[in-house]
Amino acid sequence: MGRVSQAQAQENRARVVATAARLFRERGTDVSVADVMKAVGLTHGGFYKQFASKEALVGEATALAFAEQEGLRARQDEAHDGQREAARRGLIDWYLSAEHRDGAADGCPSAGLAVDMARDQDGSVARRAYVDGVRDFADWLAVEKGDDGLVRLSTMVGALLLARATHGSPLSDDILDAAREAL
Template sequence: MGRVSQAQAEENRRRVVETASRLFRERGTHVSVADLMKAAGLTHGGFYKQFASKEALVDEATAHAFAPLTRLRADGAERYDGERDEAQRALIDTYLSAEHRDSAADGCPIAGLAADMARDPREGEAHRVYAEGVGDFAAWLETEDQDGMARLCTMLGALVLSRATKGSPLSDEILTAARTALAATD
């Protein structure tokens, strides 16, 4: 079997990072390299041609996972013509929806990676990116009357609890209660 071109190697790396970003949010960073590469449609042996270690991939996949959240905030600001309050309400409604609850792989990296960040003793690049992402999201959620971190904690807690109780009536009740509480503070 011949060597892959540089363009193909770059595409393979992009595919692994994207797959890792989704799997880590859905199942945690403990996903094995073999399972990750299989999900990406590549061989296990190809992993170490692309990454120095699994930790290096965790760092890169964590940064990749935050990009959609950043785009979502920017898209909201554009869609609502700079009306930050309206953009925030729309994002909160999307965040606290059954669709978001049911799609962890494509969902919020703050919720998806929280337990792994808490357990990882490295406190390296992934932790830095994660903490920066939490801070940026909280700052974006801030209003004249409400602390953004408190709003984020309400949203995050509701999402995690809703996912943990999925399949029971309590799951939807949790999302509704958080949306109602946050709307009351507007």
């Protein structure tokens, strides 16, 4: 098989990062490099031509997941003509929905990566991206100066995690409803 062009290599790399971001949110960062590459349709050997290590991929995938979330927030702002409270409300309603509960792969990285990042105490690139992403999300959720949004974010992430853990029982929807009402 011939060599791929530089443009194709960059496209492949972007596909690997995007696929990893989805798989890590859905199944955790224990997903193997082989599984990521298989999902993209590339060989395992090609991974090391693009990435120094799996940890490097986890860092990039985490940063991409938070960038995607930032895009979601920007779309909420745009859809509500810059009316922050309406945008915040729209995002909270979506966040605490059955659709989001059931769609972990495309969901919030704060929830999807929480368990893995809790185990990552060494200050990795992924951990730094996670901390920065959580802070940015909390700041966006803040209602007024002096309100850092952390309570809102903690309620949302906790409710989402519990709703996912109890999925299939009536309690799951009750958790989403209660958190949405509280916020």
